[in-house]
Amino acid sequence: MSPNYLELKDEQQLYRLLRDQSQTTVVLFFTAQWSPQCQQMDPVFTALASKYSDLQFVKVEAESFETVSESYEISAVPSFVFVSEVAIVDRVDGANAPELTRLVEKHHRGPAPSGDVPAAEAVKTDLNTRLKELTHRSPVMIFIKGTPTQPRCGFSRQLVQLLDEREVKYGYFDILSDEEVRQGLKQFSSWPTYPQLYTEGELLGGLDIIKEMIQSGEFMESLPANTKA
Template structure:
């Protein structure tokens, strides 16, 4: 592995490596093993590391190094941040390797564009995800009161509602993916909402439920919690008891 290509193993390791040279340009590659576009982009980054030897490339597995991912508000993978020291220069989410090269050229001393990467490293753009569980278009001139009412309606749309990043077929974070897996493993029917599609809903739910992160699992209009609490409640049987006590669902699953 090239010396300028580093696998980050912890938050302390990340801080140490990043602080060694505050004048150096760094590329933070946030990836996940479950996201197929990351496979080709990881290969592309390895190829870039040999072409940009003056640049430090940090490989950060978002699900494992969740503290780092949260600190940079990483919402999907692959995602790339270009830094000089601790200063953010550019941000790119997606699997367009040539765009990443263009951004690198803008922030390094490359006089000419780097040669195109091999065809095998050109990953197609990730498909866009549109929620089918509920309308995501906010009414015109929506007031805060109307937004809160809309959020309450979404939480009561189904017996179980999952507010997640992405959709069940293409989650955009590992926590959402794991939550969908647990729900499906238990055979629980649920409606879902992509909080990345509506910033108003995303921020309002944090306040309404007093819960700052996603996914959020809702049962009969009430917050159960995030992934860890949901998993624990499944393991100790509490969720099954609450689910049974909640009665029959009133709306069909979407």
């Protein structure tokens, strides 16, 4: 393991590190053992630590160090916080390996080190696999802000209402609960906005498209038979 990489054992260890290395950018990786996204990012974080020896990399079990997590406003894992002179200077929320790598390179001082971080591409592949699984989770899947009972934007509320009025059976995913899915699905589907509705893993469209299909009578015909009331 690289000498500039450590797994946090106690809070005082972090405070001493930030005090003693105030001139060094410290990258905090807030993680959880139960999270597959954190497991995906772990080799990326380790590889970056090996490559960029002038930065300090610290792995923090978010649930074991709740006070530390709260002080850095960690609401989900994985999250990466860049600290310099005790101040937050950058952060990445979600399993975004390219953005994490970009920010590490930004804070690196000196000539570009040799070598690659091959795990970053692996994370992208894993994300696409996860998105494919999510879109196939139910014959009709909607990706909304919030939940069907508590939508957190007007467009999501309208879509839920349209489906409920027609007694359509559907699964859902709250994109506000996972920044990785929220950003990744836009590229995966080539559709930049939410909500999104999928049938048997294929994107049917957003709210406007669904409204148009309802008006034309195409919508119910396009649904799998077992999702209709």
